[in-house]
Amino acid sequence: MHATGARVYSDSAGFRLTSTGKLSAELLPPHNLSQVLQQVALRLTTDVSLLAGTNLEDMFVYYEMAKVQAYASPSEIRLTIRLPLRGADSDEFVQDRTLTYL
Secondary structure: OEOOOOOOOOOOHHHHHHHOOOOOOOOOOHHHHHHHHHHHHHHOOOOEEOOOOOOHHHHHHHHHHOEEEEEEOOOEEEEEEEEEEEEOOOOOEEEEEEEEEO
16 A cells, blocks of 8 residues: 555554554455455466355455554555465465465
8 A cells, every 4th residue: 555545544454453464444444345356367277266156245254364563664554464375276275385475
């Protein structure tokens, strides 16, 4: 998120949740997360897939499973979001493959 193009967040609850490694719906609302995941899904290799769908009703899975780190500078805040991926041939998580989105 660039400070010049992003809305300013006055509620610090989202940042407090992020500081625990959890993804906050206040910082990345479900609609925005869904749009991001739709774009990411198009770029995944065929041997992996997202954990759930990209519809709004599926977003709770990603909020629960995501590991987040925030990096701040005087002009921007960047979130690194890591999600486990599902192997194409199983319902198991692929342990050595995670999706990292900056």
